[in-house]
Amino acid sequence: MTDSYLTIQTQSSGLYKSKGSRFLSFAHPAKDTEEVKDLIADYKKRYHNARHVCYAYMLGPERNDFRFNDDGEPSGTAGKPILGQINARNLTNVLVVVVRYFGGILLGTGGLVTAYREAASDALEQAEIIEKTVDSGIRIEFEYPDIEVIMSTIRACEAEIVQQDFQATCTMVLLVPLAYKPSLIDSLEKVSKIEVLF
The missing domain is CATH 3.30.70.240 (Alpha-Beta Plaits)
Known part of the structure; x- marks a missing residue:
């Protein structure tokens, strides 16, 4: 069993733009799936006019409770790159939400992967990473x-x-x-x- 883990101290946000589309990103500390569900519901309500509200989360010191969601984007182009940024920093007890406002130009699968990855990365770069026991x-x-x-x-x-x-x-x-x-x-x-x- 792990003695400590890395997480983020407080909420942070980021932004990525590509071909007119805006990707607003938000990273949150989260202790359990109930808190994650509440946060996701809040974002879907707050950004109800956005094209997509995609997310990924990782929970638990052993990092074995995770999920990602593409929210209508092509499979594997949104949630998975977001989760990849959480994994790249070895974080847990974290939720990253990326809200997309469509700019009128299709980005293709490669463009979507890049956009969601960079948006998630920006939010996590703004976060203070801490070690908890x-x-x-x-x-x-x-x-x-x-x-x-x-x-x-x-x-x-x-x-x-x-x-x-x-x-x-x-x-x-x-x-x-x-x-x-x-x-x-x-x-x-x-x-x-x-x-x-x-």
């Missing part, structure tokens, strides 16, 4: 006198506390980068009861 959730229980050791271990392993409760028994839910998970569990098992959530 794949995190795992851990729930721990411990006695309050152990708090110093627990907190020190959490800091050393770059874990994030997402929930904590200091009632009769102290509990915390942590998000820890996968790379640090084995050492964190090993260290914490010496002083606390551990439950791995995900």
Whole structure:
């Protein structure tokens, strides 16, 4: 399993023009297929007067959830070149949408492939590419006198506390980068009861 992956920080946009046709491109970070579907529906509604709204997306740290759509363009001339630009940058959790306004002159299959590839590339070139860690959730229980050791271990392993409760028994839910998970569990098992959530 992958410890980290590349994605984009925020939405970005680009533009490509060829023989009167305009190709507006938009790159979005996306966490799941529901978000992707909502974004695509929004673009189709917003650009309802455009000839085509084509897209490609890649999801998951392992980059195994992907799809592309030509939206009426000849097969393989739109969605596939868009996906190719996502793959060229090794990105995931990303959606790229390219909206085409027809300029009156047919571009041919080669021209379409170039146009969609360049439009997608421009949007991704404008994006800030970031590396994110794949995190795992851990729930721990411990006695309050152990708090110093627990907190020190959490800091050393770059874990994030997402929930904590200091009632009769102290509990915390942590998000820890996968790379640090084995050492964190090993260290914490010496002083606390551990439950791995995900």
